[in-house]
Amino acid sequence: MAIDTLPPKADTTSEDTPSADWDGLAAELAAQPAADTAVESGEQTAEVPESRLGAFLRSMADRADIKSVARKAKREQRRENWAQFKESSTEAWSEAADAVKEGARRVGGLAKNAAIITIGMGVLGAKKGSEIATHGYQSGKLAIESAKVAIAEAHSSTKESVKARIDSFRARRDAAKERKAKRRETREQMRKDQEAQRQKIQEQIARRRAQEAEARRQQQEAAKAARDAERAARSQERKEKINAIKRLIGAKALAIVTGIESTAKQAVDAANDKKEQLLTAANGYREALARRSKEALGKARDIGAAARAAGEAAIKTYREQRLYQQNPAEKHSLTIQQQARLARARKKERTSPAAKRLRRK
Amino acid sequence: MNFSITIQDLAAMGISLPADTADQTLEEFNAELDERIGIAVAEMLDDEQLEQMTRLQKAGDDAALTQWLADALPDIAEIISDERDILLGEIADRADEF
Numbered sequence: 219m220a221i222d223t224l225p226p227k228a229d230t231t232s233e234d235t236p237s238a239d240w241d242g243l244a245a246e247l248a249a250q251p252a253a254d255t256a257v258e259s260g261e262q263t264a265e266v267p268e269s270r271l272g273a274f275l276r277s278m279a280d281r282a283d284i285k286s287v288a289r290k291a292k293r294e295q296r297r298e299n300w301a302q303f304k305e306s307s308t309e310a311w312s313e314a315a316d317a318v319k320e321g322a323r324r325v326g327g328l329a330k331n332a333a334i335i336t337i338g339m340g341v342l343g344a345k346k347g348s349e350i351a352t353h354g355y356q357s358g359k360l361a362i363e364s365a366k367v368a369i370a371e372a373h374s375s376t377k378e379s380v381k382a383r384i385d386s387f388r389a390r391r392d393a394a395k396e397r398k399a400k401r402r403e404t405r406e407q408m409r410k411d412q413e414a415q416r417q418k419i420q421e422q423i424a425r426r427r428a429q430e431a432e433a434r435r436q437q438q439e440a441a442k443a444a445r446d447a448e449r450a451a452r453s454q455e456r457k458e459k460i461n462a463i464k465r466l467i468g469a470k471a472l473a474i475v476t477g478i479e480s481t482a483k484q485a486v487d488a489a490n491d492k493k494e495q496l497l498t499a500a501n502g503y504r505e506a507l508a509r510r511s512k513e514a515l516g517k518a519r520d521i522g523a524a525a526r527a528a529g530e531a532a533i534k535t536y537r538e539q540r541l542y543q544q545n546p547a548e549k550h551s552l553t554i555q556q557q558a559r560l561a562r563a564r565k566k567e568r569t570s571p572a573a574k575r576l577r578r579k
Numbered sequence: 580m581n582f583s584i585t586i587q588d589l590a591a592m593g594i595s596l597p598a599d600t601a602d603q604t605l606e607e608f609n610a611e612l613d614e615r616i617g618i619a620v621a622e623m624l625d626d627e628q629l630e631q632m633t634r635l636q637k638a639g640d641d642a643a644l645t646q647w648l649a650d651a652l653p654d655i656a657e658i659i660s661d662e663r664d665i666l667l668g669e670i671a672d673r674a675d676e677f
Contacts, residue, residue: 387664391664
């Protein structure tokens with residue numbers, strides 16, 4: 219992990235920030251008390267220990283303060299000279315000269331003292347400055363140490379802050395996972411409930427369908443039973459009707475057969491009568507034939523043939539009627555031709571001369 | 580609500596991505612997030628709902644799809660937020676590798 223946001227790492231080894239001159243200066247200041255003492259005691263300037271600082275201060279005093287004092291003294295001297303010159307006397311000149319000398323001496327002393335004082339003040343200032351610098355240096359060192367500590371603390375704080383945030387992300391992740399698992403569990407439970415509900419509904423539907431199917435089956439069975447009963451009733455009714463018809467038909471058939479038999483018997487009788495008549499006639503015709511022409515003989519033959527046909531038809535009808543009497547249900551088994559023949563025979567029977575005779579009787 | 584993973588999220592974990600790969604990495608994270616959200620949403624829908632959602636997606640009506648999702652999954656926002664938190668947690672676990 220790179221912590222780019224932190225300031226560049228401070229060079230904590232750069233303790234030379236105050237520069238090496240300060241160390242030298244401090245060393246000089248440490249050796250300074252002896253010189254200070256010498257200055258303060260009013261000793262000659264030459265007796266002040268030579269140092270770069272001393273030389274510098276002295277040079278400055280020479281160039282500034284001493285010159286200023288000298289100029290002042292010079293102006294004073296010129297004024298005094300000018301005053302004494304105005305008096306214009308030799309004594310005055312001598313005194314003036316003495317005065318000038320004295321003034322010069324005094325000015326020199328003053329200048330010297332001023333220089334010494336200036337130097338002393340400079341030394342004191344330098345000492346004070348050195349102390350201030352030393353103090354500043356110490357303060358700087360402390361500040362650097364403090365900054366280093368602050369940077370380290372900031373670094374540590376940043377690390378701790380990042381760690382805290384990472385822990386926060388992890389905590390949120392764990393909480394989110396728990397919520398997700400709970401959601402999934404809830405959803406799963408809901409699906410199970412829905413599935414159970416669906417199965418329950420399906421079972422209810424299946425039960426209802428089974429009940430409906432059973433009801434339909436029972437209904438169908440009942441309907442079938444009703445139909446069977448109705449069919450049986452109809453069948454029974456039909457049987458009864460059939461039996462009634464049979465009975466009716468049987469009675470009718472019996473009557474018919476009886477009638478037929480009677481008619482047939484009558485027909486046979488009639489045929490026999492006719493035969494007898496025809497035989498008689500035939501005999502007569504035969505006799506006549508013998509006496510008369512072939513034509514009469516042919517006529518007799520035709521009559522005989524007709525009689526024979528009538529007899530055969532009567533016998534056939536009788537048989538059919540007999541057959542019908544024996545099995546009336548087989549009525550419909552008769553062919554159309556048989557039925558037609560039967561009808562014709564009946565009609566013929568009804569319209570035959572024998573039947574007419576019977577009805578007349 | 581922003582459901583994307585941003586550079587600020589990564590910075591909060593102390594992850595400083597190189598400028599030339601930051602966008603691509605974020606894109607990969609968000610693609611992974613989209614996939615996880617899709618799976619999570621699909622898990623919460625039954626077969627019939629999935630078919631409806633697929634039809635809406637094919638129709639391309641985003642508004643209708645959004646409304647449908649909100650109706651079908653009232654906790655859709657929580658689902659998405661949780662997937663984002665889970666992925667951020669996994670990234671946080673691997674923060675030292677970046």
